[in-house]
Amino acid sequence: MKTWNQLFIRHGWFLTMKEENIFDYTEETEGNMQFLLQCLEKANVIYRIENGLLYVPTGTFIEKKWIAAIDYQTRGRGGDLWFDAYTDAAKVYELDTYICGIVRQLNRIGIRTFGSCDGHGRRVAHVLIRKDYNKEDLSVLLQALCPKRIYLRENRNSYQLQLPLNRSELLDFAENVSKAKESWLGQSFNVIKEQLFYSLLEELLSIPGASENEGLVKELVIEKMKPYVDHLTIDRAGNVIAEKTYRSGNGPTILLNAHLDIVQELKSGRKIIKQGNTWSSTKGILGADDRAGVAVLLHMAEYLYQNKRFNGKVKFIFTVEEECGLVGASQVDDHFLWGTDAAIVVDRHGTGDVVTSCRGYIPFCHPSYGSFFEKVASEAGLNGWATTDGGSSDTRIWAEYGIQSVNLSVGYDHEHTHQESLDVKACYRTAKLLEAVFCNNGELRKVLREIKREKRIPVIE
Template sequence: MTKTWNQLFIRHGWLVVELADGTFDFAQETDENRMFLQNSLKSVGVDHTFLGDRLTIFGPAVEEELFIEAINFRRRGIGEGLAYRNSRIADLDVYVAGVVRQLNRLGFKTVTSCDGHGMRRSLVVAQRLTEKDEAILSIVGFDRVRPSHRNGELKLECRERNTLLDVAERLAILDSDLLKKGPAHIQETFFQHRLEHLLEIPGDSGNESEVRVYVMEELSPLVDHLTVDHAGNILAERTYRNGNGPTILLNAHLDTVEPIEPGRNILKDGPIWSSSRGILGADDRAGVAILLELANMLHQTSCFSGKVKFIFTVQEECGLLGAREVSDHFLWGTDAAFVVDRRGTGDIVTSCGGTIPFCDPVYGNFLETLASGGGLEGWKAVQGGSSDTRIWASHGIQSVNLSVGYRDEHTEEESLDVSACYSTLQLLKTILQNGRQIRQVIRQINRPNILREAL
């Protein structure tokens, strides 16, 4: 998916505020960095004007590869080993400039940096501000954060230099107030930022191409295998740690029931979000956001051992059409499926109307207990309606559908409780942390000769 101009500027080191579509405020920038940008835009033929601190661009953003070509030059970043609190973008490696500038903006004095030049791990060394910094910087997207041999410094590493560009975007969300609130609040802020972006991407049933591209770009560095099947569903897999654990299926659907109104605004009344006109689209962009953020958490931590299969289906809203086309082969060996596409809060849907079971009652009760034991109160096994859950259950997989906080879906009154939505993410994380217990319960369900009282 093509990045916006604002994204390109942030990812590659400029400190910028987007004022309106095509207009940007560079008051935080140096004259030298503004001139470097202006010359780079000229080199790729971008029509623009720079008046004082204001930049106006006429036309859509260029592809990131072309933008990188424009800002790169021979021996760029030659002074990367020097100690600096650097403000010259042209002195930094292309892929690491955004991270260095954002860290310095937040008060982390960078000591050295290298984007790895596509041959080795990327590295940034920064001075620690507080004892929370290691935890905070571990959730912005670095593959590894560890103390340096020099006291008071942290080494921030990425296996792939492209990851640095995404890290720069996440750092740009932060400010000094958020840093003081700590990792948990920052993690939730990142989630809400992703959710809001997903709510702006069009993709009604049969027209999911744009949201599919976004999900694939976000998921690609976080999984071992990624593909699109003949129906347009996204199928992905990742084995975590030694793989000695259950195989879990996580599912949400890409399509909205009707198009998202162009130019609408997302209205925020505390944790309750709604749309200024038309549907909000939380059914099921809330579920998509949850799974992408969960994939990111799993990538950064070692909380789960086993395999996760991700399925993002198309055309769910018009009869579960995408789910019906997923190949049996991809589903083989799956122990349990978790769908995130249920209205309200606290529902663990275990059947369709009480007549079509999605899982054994023992399994639903076990998940209730697991939620309660993890400090997540209010989750109860209930009856519900049809969803992709019905398809996975028909393959003999213990399946449930979890509430994600939206209400009045398919109407202009649709709303989303983003705090409840985040709670679902926390529940899934708790479930995966107890993967061994899940496997034990499912094995006992599948062996009726074992007394269930032992559960």
């Protein structure tokens, strides 16, 4: 199921969303709009046109059903006819079904194309790009936008972007390119990844989901996680759980955790206020507790998929009903936690805190595990991280299982109030700390091994 905004982007139309079901189509060509209306009618979608706006039903639509409406036997056989002679805009109905969104989004950010093929399920999809750009800059941008391996080949008069992706991944790539700006061409890989992280944050902060009503954010998390893990499901409590084994899997097993629910529902019509690095809400809560943590975990799932330095297993738990008593965490099946060496929770206000106990009375971990995070942060140039006491969170549940656990700051403040804010730069720094933690695989393994050894040594009185 996809929102209408996703469907329009993924399949090549340029419409500006005004509200969930209202779109400004004045920037789209007449031919592309005629084709869109024909497709809506073919899919039996009730719509209306009024003053440059397209009104469609609220909610989501089955993408497979939408593809059946927009596809036809001879689509994509237009040769060089797929550009409008007057506007230089691509004709949606002349482009292959699964490459159309990519072509149009590349053109939107100034990357001019002149040929494409979606592979028709038999060959590798490709896009021909005019040789007007620095190859390295173009390659960096495209690799940052596509977590899967893609290739930019240099021909005599063009670049050929080869996309060894399945059809669903091609549509996902189009959606990723839609987040890019023309100014990103020439930026570094890390700068582009940071901007994509902020886009993900904004998406998560726009989804409702108070305790017991986490359905929509669950759908998004499952959609984002599925390409990067070995196993993914919803457990009996409603938590989204997943796991992935990296390389030989001989290293430690680490649990990454954030909670899906927000303390109260988002106010209708609220907007996100962006003042530099600080985001807040025009009314009601922002919802950064703990959507910021969810963003960090989704970032890490993609990062670990691309990065080959970690050796071990990672278990992801996105819990429900944390805000009303750690309900989801307390009901995770014991067997999913078996063999877990350590846990990292991302659900702490402020910046730079590595929480190692609940108010100093309930320890979450051995002191050396907390110190490991301080050391990694310092060596990575991420200053200001220090161990401290904190409050209750899902961390307490994992610690009760004997799992070495910490809770990391993720940049939000004044949570549970209408003054809630999020330092998005600090949130991204938390993601960078986690990257550094997993890159220090050998040291992490050593620390956890020493903690286990110390526990086995008998105390002589």
